[in-house]
Amino acid sequence: MSLPIVTATRYVLPLREGGSLPGVVEGNDLGTYVLKFHGAGQGPKALVAEIVVGELFRRLGLRVPELKLCELDPAIGKSEPDEEIQELLVRSAGLNLAVDFLPGSFGFDGSSGVPDQQTQARILWLDAFVANVDRSWRNPNLLVWHKDLWLIDHGAALYFHHSWMSAERFTGLAYDENDHIFGRAAEAVPAIDAGLAAEITPELLTEVLALIPDEWIEAGDRERYFGHLTARLADRSAWLPGGAR
Ligand SMILES: Nc1ncnc2c1ncn2[C@@H]1O[C@H](COP(=O)(O)OP(=O)(O)OP(=O)(O)O)[C@@H](O)[C@H]1O
Ligand SMILES: [Mg+2]
Missing domain, CATH: 1.10.1070 (Phosphatidylinositol 3-kinase Catalytic Subunit; Chain A, Domain 5)
Known part of the structure:
Protein backbone atom coordinates (compact mmCIF):
# COMPACT_ATOMS: atom_id res chain seq x y z
CA MET A 1 0.00 0.00 0.00
CA SER A 2 1.12 3.53 -0.68
CA LEU A 3 -0.27 7.03 -0.67
CA PRO A 4 -1.80 8.25 -3.96
CA ILE A 5 0.54 10.36 -6.12
CA VAL A 6 -0.53 13.56 -7.86
CA THR A 7 1.42 16.15 -9.87
CA ALA A 8 1.28 19.84 -9.00
CA THR A 9 0.03 21.87 -11.95
CA ARG A 10 -0.23 25.37 -10.45
CA TYR A 11 1.29 27.16 -7.48
CA VAL A 12 -1.58 29.23 -6.08
CA LEU A 13 -0.18 31.05 -3.04
CA PRO A 14 2.07 30.67 -0.02
CA LEU A 15 0.51 30.07 3.44
CA ARG A 16 2.55 32.64 5.29
CA GLU A 17 1.17 31.77 8.71
CA GLY A 18 2.99 28.43 8.51
CA GLY A 19 6.58 28.48 9.72
CA SER A 20 7.66 26.04 7.01
CA LEU A 21 6.08 28.21 4.29
CA PRO A 22 3.68 25.59 2.95
CA GLY A 23 1.98 26.53 -0.31
CA VAL A 24 -1.43 25.97 -1.82
CA VAL A 25 -1.20 24.13 -5.14
CA GLU A 26 -3.55 22.59 -7.65
CA GLY A 27 -3.01 19.01 -8.73
CA ASN A 28 -3.49 17.22 -12.04
CA ASP A 29 -6.50 15.50 -10.42
CA LEU A 30 -8.08 18.99 -10.06
CA GLY A 31 -7.66 18.78 -6.28
CA THR A 32 -6.41 21.69 -4.18
CA TYR A 33 -3.68 20.88 -1.66
CA VAL A 34 -1.53 22.39 1.02
CA LEU A 35 1.93 21.39 -0.15
CA LYS A 36 4.54 20.69 2.51
CA PHE A 37 7.97 20.85 0.92
CA HIS A 38 10.79 18.39 1.47
CA GLY A 39 13.18 21.30 0.94
CA ALA A 40 11.78 23.29 3.91
CA GLY A 41 13.79 23.86 7.09
CA GLN A 42 13.18 20.53 8.85
CA GLY A 43 13.68 18.53 5.67
CA PRO A 44 11.89 15.34 4.70
CA LYS A 45 11.74 14.05 8.29
CA ALA A 46 8.98 16.55 9.05
CA LEU A 47 7.02 15.00 6.17
CA VAL A 48 7.71 11.52 7.53
CA ALA A 49 6.22 12.60 10.87
CA GLU A 50 3.18 14.07 9.05
CA ILE A 51 2.54 10.73 7.36
CA VAL A 52 3.18 8.42 10.31
CA VAL A 53 1.25 10.49 12.83
CA GLY A 54 -1.53 11.65 10.48
CA GLU A 55 -2.23 8.18 9.15
CA LEU A 56 -2.05 6.64 12.63
CA PHE A 57 -4.51 9.18 14.02
CA ARG A 58 -6.83 8.70 11.05
CA ARG A 59 -6.91 4.94 11.59
CA LEU A 60 -7.74 5.53 15.24
CA GLY A 61 -10.84 7.49 14.29
CA LEU A 62 -9.66 11.09 14.32
CA ARG A 63 -10.19 13.41 11.35
CA VAL A 64 -7.03 14.24 9.41
CA PRO A 65 -7.21 15.78 5.89
CA GLU A 66 -6.33 13.23 3.23
CA LEU A 67 -2.60 12.92 2.55
CA LYS A 68 -1.09 12.30 -0.89
CA LEU A 69 2.37 12.50 -2.40
CA CYS A 70 2.92 15.27 -4.92
CA GLU A 71 5.44 15.53 -7.74
CA LEU A 72 6.69 19.09 -8.07
CA ASP A 73 8.31 20.72 -11.08
CA PRO A 74 9.71 24.01 -9.71
CA ALA A 75 8.83 25.67 -13.04
CA ILE A 76 5.20 25.95 -11.89
CA GLY A 77 6.28 28.74 -9.54
CA LYS A 78 8.05 30.81 -12.18
CA SER A 79 5.64 33.73 -11.89
CA GLU A 80 6.03 33.83 -8.10
CA PRO A 81 8.10 36.98 -7.42
CA ASP A 82 9.31 36.05 -3.92
CA GLU A 83 12.89 34.78 -4.04
CA GLU A 84 12.55 32.77 -0.83
CA ILE A 85 9.66 30.86 -2.35
CA GLN A 86 11.48 30.35 -5.65
CA GLU A 87 14.40 28.84 -3.76
CA LEU A 88 12.11 26.63 -1.70
CA LEU A 89 10.45 25.31 -4.86
CA VAL A 90 13.79 24.62 -6.54
CA ARG A 91 15.09 22.79 -3.45
CA SER A 92 11.85 20.79 -3.35
CA ALA A 93 11.83 19.40 -6.91
CA GLY A 94 10.49 15.86 -6.87
CA LEU A 95 8.25 14.30 -4.25
CA ASN A 96 6.50 16.39 -1.56
CA LEU A 97 3.54 15.94 0.76
CA ALA A 98 0.08 17.12 -0.30
CA VAL A 99 -2.53 17.71 2.39
CA ASP A 100 -6.10 18.00 1.16
CA PHE A 101 -7.03 21.70 1.41
CA LEU A 102 -10.13 22.32 3.52
CA PRO A 103 -11.73 25.41 1.95
CA GLY A 104 -13.49 27.72 4.37
CA SER A 105 -12.05 26.02 7.44
CA LEU A 149 -12.66 19.15 14.17
CA TRP A 150 -9.69 18.30 11.89
CA LEU A 151 -6.13 17.67 13.07
CA ILE A 152 -3.22 19.12 11.08
CA ASP A 153 0.51 19.84 11.28
CA HIS A 154 2.22 16.79 12.79
CA GLY A 155 5.65 17.56 11.35
CA ALA A 156 7.24 18.34 14.72
CA ALA A 157 6.21 15.01 16.32
CA LEU A 158 8.51 11.97 16.54
N1 LIG B 1 -5.48 21.19 4.97
C1 LIG B 1 -5.61 22.49 5.21
N2 LIG B 1 -6.73 23.16 4.82
C2 LIG B 1 -6.86 24.49 5.04
N3 LIG B 1 -5.93 25.24 5.67
C3 LIG B 1 -4.80 24.64 6.09
C4 LIG B 1 -4.59 23.24 5.90
N4 LIG B 1 -3.38 22.90 6.40
C5 LIG B 1 -2.86 24.04 6.89
N5 LIG B 1 -3.71 25.09 6.72
C6 LIG B 1 -3.47 26.49 7.14
O1 LIG B 1 -2.10 26.79 7.00
C7 LIG B 1 -1.50 27.06 8.27
C8 LIG B 1 -0.11 26.47 8.30
O2 LIG B 1 -0.17 25.06 8.15
P1 LIG B 1 0.68 24.12 9.09
O3 LIG B 1 0.42 24.44 10.51
O4 LIG B 1 0.45 22.72 8.66
O5 LIG B 1 2.16 24.58 8.64
P2 LIG B 1 3.54 24.66 9.39
O6 LIG B 1 4.47 25.37 8.49
O7 LIG B 1 3.93 23.33 9.83
O8 LIG B 1 3.15 25.59 10.56
P3 LIG B 1 3.76 25.93 11.99
O9 LIG B 1 4.25 27.32 11.83
O10 LIG B 1 2.53 25.84 12.85
O11 LIG B 1 4.78 24.91 12.31
C9 LIG B 1 -2.47 26.45 9.29
O12 LIG B 1 -2.38 27.08 10.52
C10 LIG B 1 -3.81 26.67 8.61
O13 LIG B 1 -4.25 27.99 8.81
MG1 LIG C 1 0.89 24.91 12.29
Missing part, protein backbone atom coordinates in the same frame (compact mmCIF):
# COMPACT_ATOMS: atom_id res chain seq x y z
CA PHE A 106 -10.97 28.17 10.38
CA GLY A 107 -8.65 27.72 13.30
CA PHE A 108 -10.21 26.08 16.38
CA ASP A 109 -10.56 28.48 19.30
CA GLY A 110 -13.29 26.82 21.33
CA SER A 111 -15.89 29.41 20.34
CA SER A 112 -17.91 26.97 18.26
CA GLY A 113 -17.92 24.21 20.89
CA VAL A 114 -15.34 21.74 22.12
CA PRO A 115 -15.11 17.99 21.50
CA ASP A 116 -16.44 15.68 24.21
CA GLN A 117 -14.13 14.76 27.08
CA GLN A 118 -13.34 11.33 25.69
CA THR A 119 -12.28 12.71 22.29
CA GLN A 120 -10.16 15.34 24.03
CA ALA A 121 -8.49 12.64 26.12
CA ARG A 122 -7.89 10.55 23.01
CA ILE A 123 -6.19 13.44 21.22
CA LEU A 124 -4.14 14.26 24.34
CA TRP A 125 -3.03 10.63 24.80
CA LEU A 126 -2.05 10.26 21.14
CA ASP A 127 -0.15 13.57 21.03
CA ALA A 128 1.73 12.49 24.17
CA PHE A 129 2.51 9.11 22.62
CA VAL A 130 4.04 10.63 19.46
CA ALA A 131 5.58 13.53 21.43
CA ASN A 132 3.67 16.18 19.47
CA VAL A 133 4.42 19.55 21.05
CA ASP A 134 2.38 21.49 18.47
CA ARG A 135 -1.10 21.37 20.04
CA SER A 136 -1.02 24.29 22.45
CA TRP A 137 -3.59 27.05 22.91
CA ARG A 138 -1.15 29.39 21.17
CA ASN A 139 -0.87 27.09 18.17
CA PRO A 140 -3.47 24.29 18.33
CA ASN A 141 -3.18 23.10 14.73
CA LEU A 142 -6.85 22.17 14.79
CA LEU A 143 -9.21 23.29 12.04
CA VAL A 144 -12.99 23.47 12.17
CA TRP A 145 -14.54 22.49 8.86
CA HIS A 146 -18.22 21.75 8.34
CA LYS A 147 -18.53 21.93 12.14
CA ASP A 148 -16.09 19.03 12.59
CA TYR A 159 11.40 14.37 17.08
CA PHE A 160 13.63 11.53 18.27
CA HIS A 161 14.41 10.93 14.59
CA HIS A 162 16.36 14.16 14.10
CA SER A 163 19.29 12.79 16.08
CA TRP A 164 18.00 9.24 16.47
CA MET A 165 17.98 9.22 20.24
CA SER A 166 17.71 5.68 21.62
CA ALA A 167 14.33 3.94 21.97
CA GLU A 168 14.98 3.83 25.70
CA ARG A 169 15.42 7.58 25.88
CA PHE A 170 12.33 8.20 23.79
CA THR A 171 10.34 5.90 26.07
CA GLY A 172 11.43 7.94 29.08
CA LEU A 173 10.64 11.28 27.48
CA ALA A 174 8.00 13.10 29.57
CA TYR A 175 5.12 15.01 27.98
CA ASP A 176 3.93 18.36 29.32
CA GLU A 177 0.14 18.07 29.23
CA ASN A 178 -0.17 21.57 30.73
CA ASP A 179 0.90 22.98 27.40
CA HIS A 180 -1.68 20.94 25.48
CA ILE A 181 -4.94 22.51 24.39
CA PHE A 182 -6.86 19.60 25.93
CA GLY A 183 -4.53 19.17 28.92
CA ARG A 184 -7.43 19.25 31.34
CA ALA A 185 -8.78 16.04 29.82
CA ALA A 186 -5.87 14.24 31.55
CA GLU A 187 -8.37 13.20 34.22
CA ALA A 188 -10.21 11.17 31.58
CA VAL A 189 -7.05 9.40 30.40
CA PRO A 190 -7.09 6.42 32.83
CA ALA A 191 -10.48 5.36 31.48
CA ILE A 192 -9.24 5.17 27.89
CA ASP A 193 -5.57 4.25 28.35
CA ALA A 194 -5.61 0.45 28.14
CA GLY A 195 -8.16 0.35 25.32
CA LEU A 196 -6.36 2.89 23.18
CA ALA A 197 -2.97 1.26 23.73
CA ALA A 198 -4.48 -2.07 22.62
CA GLU A 199 -5.75 -0.48 19.40
CA ILE A 200 -2.17 0.32 18.37
CA THR A 201 -1.22 -3.13 17.18
CA PRO A 202 2.08 -4.09 15.53
CA GLU A 203 0.12 -4.57 12.29
CA LEU A 204 -1.26 -1.02 12.49
CA LEU A 205 2.20 0.48 13.05
CA THR A 206 3.63 -1.57 10.18
CA GLU A 207 0.83 -0.47 7.87
CA VAL A 208 1.38 3.20 8.65
CA LEU A 209 5.18 3.02 8.40
CA ALA A 210 4.85 1.35 4.99
CA LEU A 211 3.36 4.60 3.66
CA ILE A 212 6.66 6.52 4.04
CA PRO A 213 8.23 6.90 0.59
CA ASP A 214 11.68 5.28 0.37
CA GLU A 215 13.11 8.60 -0.86
CA TRP A 216 12.67 10.20 2.55
CA ILE A 217 14.27 7.62 4.82
CA GLU A 218 17.42 5.56 5.11
CA ALA A 219 17.48 1.80 4.87
CA GLY A 220 16.44 0.31 8.21
CA ASP A 221 14.65 3.43 9.45
CA ARG A 222 11.20 1.87 9.21
CA GLU A 223 12.33 -0.74 11.72
CA ARG A 224 13.77 1.95 13.96
CA TYR A 225 10.50 3.89 14.02
CA PHE A 226 8.72 0.64 14.80
CA GLY A 227 11.10 -0.12 17.66
CA HIS A 228 10.85 3.35 19.21
CA LEU A 229 7.06 3.50 19.00
CA THR A 230 6.61 -0.04 20.29
CA ALA A 231 8.89 0.65 23.27
CA ARG A 232 7.07 3.89 24.20
CA LEU A 233 3.74 2.12 23.87
CA ALA A 234 4.79 -0.72 26.15
CA ASP A 235 6.03 1.53 28.98
CA ARG A 236 3.80 4.57 29.43
CA SER A 237 5.01 5.51 32.90
CA ALA A 238 7.06 8.54 31.84
CA TRP A 239 4.65 10.22 29.44
CA LEU A 240 1.08 9.21 30.21
CA PRO A 241 -0.99 12.41 30.73
CA GLY A 242 -2.01 12.62 34.36
CA GLY A 243 0.79 10.23 35.30
CA ALA A 244 0.84 6.44 35.28
CA ARG A 245 -1.70 5.05 37.72
Whole structure:
Protein backbone atom coordinates (compact mmCIF):
# COMPACT_ATOMS: atom_id res chain seq x y z
CA MET A 1 0.00 0.00 0.00
CA SER A 2 1.12 3.53 -0.68
CA LEU A 3 -0.27 7.03 -0.67
CA PRO A 4 -1.80 8.25 -3.96
CA ILE A 5 0.54 10.36 -6.12
CA VAL A 6 -0.53 13.56 -7.86
CA THR A 7 1.42 16.15 -9.87
CA ALA A 8 1.28 19.84 -9.00
CA THR A 9 0.03 21.87 -11.95
CA ARG A 10 -0.23 25.37 -10.45
CA TYR A 11 1.29 27.16 -7.48
CA VAL A 12 -1.58 29.23 -6.08
CA LEU A 13 -0.18 31.05 -3.04
CA PRO A 14 2.07 30.67 -0.02
CA LEU A 15 0.51 30.07 3.44
CA ARG A 16 2.55 32.64 5.29
CA GLU A 17 1.17 31.77 8.71
CA GLY A 18 2.99 28.43 8.51
CA GLY A 19 6.58 28.48 9.72
CA SER A 20 7.66 26.04 7.01
CA LEU A 21 6.08 28.21 4.29
CA PRO A 22 3.68 25.59 2.95
CA GLY A 23 1.98 26.53 -0.31
CA VAL A 24 -1.43 25.97 -1.82
CA VAL A 25 -1.20 24.13 -5.14
CA GLU A 26 -3.55 22.59 -7.65
CA GLY A 27 -3.01 19.01 -8.73
CA ASN A 28 -3.49 17.22 -12.04
CA ASP A 29 -6.50 15.50 -10.42
CA LEU A 30 -8.08 18.99 -10.06
CA GLY A 31 -7.66 18.78 -6.28
CA THR A 32 -6.41 21.69 -4.18
CA TYR A 33 -3.68 20.88 -1.66
CA VAL A 34 -1.53 22.39 1.02
CA LEU A 35 1.93 21.39 -0.15
CA LYS A 36 4.54 20.69 2.51
CA PHE A 37 7.97 20.85 0.92
CA HIS A 38 10.79 18.39 1.47
CA GLY A 39 13.18 21.30 0.94
CA ALA A 40 11.78 23.29 3.91
CA GLY A 41 13.79 23.86 7.09
CA GLN A 42 13.18 20.53 8.85
CA GLY A 43 13.68 18.53 5.67
CA PRO A 44 11.89 15.34 4.70
CA LYS A 45 11.74 14.05 8.29
CA ALA A 46 8.98 16.55 9.05
CA LEU A 47 7.02 15.00 6.17
CA VAL A 48 7.71 11.52 7.53
CA ALA A 49 6.22 12.60 10.87
CA GLU A 50 3.18 14.07 9.05
CA ILE A 51 2.54 10.73 7.36
CA VAL A 52 3.18 8.42 10.31
CA VAL A 53 1.25 10.49 12.83
CA GLY A 54 -1.53 11.65 10.48
CA GLU A 55 -2.23 8.18 9.15
CA LEU A 56 -2.05 6.64 12.63
CA PHE A 57 -4.51 9.18 14.02
CA ARG A 58 -6.83 8.70 11.05
CA ARG A 59 -6.91 4.94 11.59
CA LEU A 60 -7.74 5.53 15.24
CA GLY A 61 -10.84 7.49 14.29
CA LEU A 62 -9.66 11.09 14.32
CA ARG A 63 -10.19 13.41 11.35
CA VAL A 64 -7.03 14.24 9.41
CA PRO A 65 -7.21 15.78 5.89
CA GLU A 66 -6.33 13.23 3.23
CA LEU A 67 -2.60 12.92 2.55
CA LYS A 68 -1.09 12.30 -0.89
CA LEU A 69 2.37 12.50 -2.40
CA CYS A 70 2.92 15.27 -4.92
CA GLU A 71 5.44 15.53 -7.74
CA LEU A 72 6.69 19.09 -8.07
CA ASP A 73 8.31 20.72 -11.08
CA PRO A 74 9.71 24.01 -9.71
CA ALA A 75 8.83 25.67 -13.04
CA ILE A 76 5.20 25.95 -11.89
CA GLY A 77 6.28 28.74 -9.54
CA LYS A 78 8.05 30.81 -12.18
CA SER A 79 5.64 33.73 -11.89
CA GLU A 80 6.03 33.83 -8.10
CA PRO A 81 8.10 36.98 -7.42
CA ASP A 82 9.31 36.05 -3.92
CA GLU A 83 12.89 34.78 -4.04
CA GLU A 84 12.55 32.77 -0.83
CA ILE A 85 9.66 30.86 -2.35
CA GLN A 86 11.48 30.35 -5.65
CA GLU A 87 14.40 28.84 -3.76
CA LEU A 88 12.11 26.63 -1.70
CA LEU A 89 10.45 25.31 -4.86
CA VAL A 90 13.79 24.62 -6.54
CA ARG A 91 15.09 22.79 -3.45
CA SER A 92 11.85 20.79 -3.35
CA ALA A 93 11.83 19.40 -6.91
CA GLY A 94 10.49 15.86 -6.87
CA LEU A 95 8.25 14.30 -4.25
CA ASN A 96 6.50 16.39 -1.56
CA LEU A 97 3.54 15.94 0.76
CA ALA A 98 0.08 17.12 -0.30
CA VAL A 99 -2.53 17.71 2.39
CA ASP A 100 -6.10 18.00 1.16
CA PHE A 101 -7.03 21.70 1.41
CA LEU A 102 -10.13 22.32 3.52
CA PRO A 103 -11.73 25.41 1.95
CA GLY A 104 -13.49 27.72 4.37
CA SER A 105 -12.05 26.02 7.44
CA PHE A 106 -10.97 28.17 10.38
CA GLY A 107 -8.65 27.72 13.30
CA PHE A 108 -10.21 26.08 16.38
CA ASP A 109 -10.56 28.48 19.30
CA GLY A 110 -13.29 26.82 21.33
CA SER A 111 -15.89 29.41 20.34
CA SER A 112 -17.91 26.97 18.26
CA GLY A 113 -17.92 24.21 20.89
CA VAL A 114 -15.34 21.74 22.12
CA PRO A 115 -15.11 17.99 21.50
CA ASP A 116 -16.44 15.68 24.21
CA GLN A 117 -14.13 14.76 27.08
CA GLN A 118 -13.34 11.33 25.69
CA THR A 119 -12.28 12.71 22.29
CA GLN A 120 -10.16 15.34 24.03
CA ALA A 121 -8.49 12.64 26.12
CA ARG A 122 -7.89 10.55 23.01
CA ILE A 123 -6.19 13.44 21.22
CA LEU A 124 -4.14 14.26 24.34
CA TRP A 125 -3.03 10.63 24.80
CA LEU A 126 -2.05 10.26 21.14
CA ASP A 127 -0.15 13.57 21.03
CA ALA A 128 1.73 12.49 24.17
CA PHE A 129 2.51 9.11 22.62
CA VAL A 130 4.04 10.63 19.46
CA ALA A 131 5.58 13.53 21.43
CA ASN A 132 3.67 16.18 19.47
CA VAL A 133 4.42 19.55 21.05
CA ASP A 134 2.38 21.49 18.47
CA ARG A 135 -1.10 21.37 20.04
CA SER A 136 -1.02 24.29 22.45
CA TRP A 137 -3.59 27.05 22.91
CA ARG A 138 -1.15 29.39 21.17
CA ASN A 139 -0.87 27.09 18.17
CA PRO A 140 -3.47 24.29 18.33
CA ASN A 141 -3.18 23.10 14.73
CA LEU A 142 -6.85 22.17 14.79
CA LEU A 143 -9.21 23.29 12.04
CA VAL A 144 -12.99 23.47 12.17
CA TRP A 145 -14.54 22.49 8.86
CA HIS A 146 -18.22 21.75 8.34
CA LYS A 147 -18.53 21.93 12.14
CA ASP A 148 -16.09 19.03 12.59
CA LEU A 149 -12.66 19.15 14.17
CA TRP A 150 -9.69 18.30 11.89
CA LEU A 151 -6.13 17.67 13.07
CA ILE A 152 -3.22 19.12 11.08
CA ASP A 153 0.51 19.84 11.28
CA HIS A 154 2.22 16.79 12.79
CA GLY A 155 5.65 17.56 11.35
CA ALA A 156 7.24 18.34 14.72
CA ALA A 157 6.21 15.01 16.32
CA LEU A 158 8.51 11.97 16.54
CA TYR A 159 11.40 14.37 17.08
CA PHE A 160 13.63 11.53 18.27
CA HIS A 161 14.41 10.93 14.59
CA HIS A 162 16.36 14.16 14.10
CA SER A 163 19.29 12.79 16.08
CA TRP A 164 18.00 9.24 16.47
CA MET A 165 17.98 9.22 20.24
CA SER A 166 17.71 5.68 21.62
CA ALA A 167 14.33 3.94 21.97
CA GLU A 168 14.98 3.83 25.70
CA ARG A 169 15.42 7.58 25.88
CA PHE A 170 12.33 8.20 23.79
CA THR A 171 10.34 5.90 26.07
CA GLY A 172 11.43 7.94 29.08
CA LEU A 173 10.64 11.28 27.48
CA ALA A 174 8.00 13.10 29.57
CA TYR A 175 5.12 15.01 27.98
CA ASP A 176 3.93 18.36 29.32
CA GLU A 177 0.14 18.07 29.23
CA ASN A 178 -0.17 21.57 30.73
CA ASP A 179 0.90 22.98 27.40
CA HIS A 180 -1.68 20.94 25.48
CA ILE A 181 -4.94 22.51 24.39
CA PHE A 182 -6.86 19.60 25.93
CA GLY A 183 -4.53 19.17 28.92
CA ARG A 184 -7.43 19.25 31.34
CA ALA A 185 -8.78 16.04 29.82
CA ALA A 186 -5.87 14.24 31.55
CA GLU A 187 -8.37 13.20 34.22
CA ALA A 188 -10.21 11.17 31.58
CA VAL A 189 -7.05 9.40 30.40
CA PRO A 190 -7.09 6.42 32.83
CA ALA A 191 -10.48 5.36 31.48
CA ILE A 192 -9.24 5.17 27.89
CA ASP A 193 -5.57 4.25 28.35
CA ALA A 194 -5.61 0.45 28.14
CA GLY A 195 -8.16 0.35 25.32
CA LEU A 196 -6.36 2.89 23.18
CA ALA A 197 -2.97 1.26 23.73
CA ALA A 198 -4.48 -2.07 22.62
CA GLU A 199 -5.75 -0.48 19.40
CA ILE A 200 -2.17 0.32 18.37
CA THR A 201 -1.22 -3.13 17.18
CA PRO A 202 2.08 -4.09 15.53
CA GLU A 203 0.12 -4.57 12.29
CA LEU A 204 -1.26 -1.02 12.49
CA LEU A 205 2.20 0.48 13.05
CA THR A 206 3.63 -1.57 10.18
CA GLU A 207 0.83 -0.47 7.87
CA VAL A 208 1.38 3.20 8.65
CA LEU A 209 5.18 3.02 8.40
CA ALA A 210 4.85 1.35 4.99
CA LEU A 211 3.36 4.60 3.66
CA ILE A 212 6.66 6.52 4.04
CA PRO A 213 8.23 6.90 0.59
CA ASP A 214 11.68 5.28 0.37
CA GLU A 215 13.11 8.60 -0.86
CA TRP A 216 12.67 10.20 2.55
CA ILE A 217 14.27 7.62 4.82
CA GLU A 218 17.42 5.56 5.11
CA ALA A 219 17.48 1.80 4.87
CA GLY A 220 16.44 0.31 8.21
CA ASP A 221 14.65 3.43 9.45
CA ARG A 222 11.20 1.87 9.21
CA GLU A 223 12.33 -0.74 11.72
CA ARG A 224 13.77 1.95 13.96
CA TYR A 225 10.50 3.89 14.02
CA PHE A 226 8.72 0.64 14.80
CA GLY A 227 11.10 -0.12 17.66
CA HIS A 228 10.85 3.35 19.21
CA LEU A 229 7.06 3.50 19.00
CA THR A 230 6.61 -0.04 20.29
CA ALA A 231 8.89 0.65 23.27
CA ARG A 232 7.07 3.89 24.20
CA LEU A 233 3.74 2.12 23.87
CA ALA A 234 4.79 -0.72 26.15
CA ASP A 235 6.03 1.53 28.98
CA ARG A 236 3.80 4.57 29.43
CA SER A 237 5.01 5.51 32.90
CA ALA A 238 7.06 8.54 31.84
CA TRP A 239 4.65 10.22 29.44
CA LEU A 240 1.08 9.21 30.21
CA PRO A 241 -0.99 12.41 30.73
CA GLY A 242 -2.01 12.62 34.36
CA GLY A 243 0.79 10.23 35.30
CA ALA A 244 0.84 6.44 35.28
CA ARG A 245 -1.70 5.05 37.72
N1 LIG B 1 -5.48 21.19 4.97
C1 LIG B 1 -5.61 22.49 5.21
N2 LIG B 1 -6.73 23.16 4.82
C2 LIG B 1 -6.86 24.49 5.04
N3 LIG B 1 -5.93 25.24 5.67
C3 LIG B 1 -4.80 24.64 6.09
C4 LIG B 1 -4.59 23.24 5.90
N4 LIG B 1 -3.38 22.90 6.40
C5 LIG B 1 -2.86 24.04 6.89
N5 LIG B 1 -3.71 25.09 6.72
C6 LIG B 1 -3.47 26.49 7.14
O1 LIG B 1 -2.10 26.79 7.00
C7 LIG B 1 -1.50 27.06 8.27
C8 LIG B 1 -0.11 26.47 8.30
O2 LIG B 1 -0.17 25.06 8.15
P1 LIG B 1 0.68 24.12 9.09
O3 LIG B 1 0.42 24.44 10.51
O4 LIG B 1 0.45 22.72 8.66
O5 LIG B 1 2.16 24.58 8.64
P2 LIG B 1 3.54 24.66 9.39
O6 LIG B 1 4.47 25.37 8.49
O7 LIG B 1 3.93 23.33 9.83
O8 LIG B 1 3.15 25.59 10.56
P3 LIG B 1 3.76 25.93 11.99
O9 LIG B 1 4.25 27.32 11.83
O10 LIG B 1 2.53 25.84 12.85
O11 LIG B 1 4.78 24.91 12.31
C9 LIG B 1 -2.47 26.45 9.29
O12 LIG B 1 -2.38 27.08 10.52
C10 LIG B 1 -3.81 26.67 8.61
O13 LIG B 1 -4.25 27.99 8.81
MG1 LIG C 1 0.89 24.91 12.29
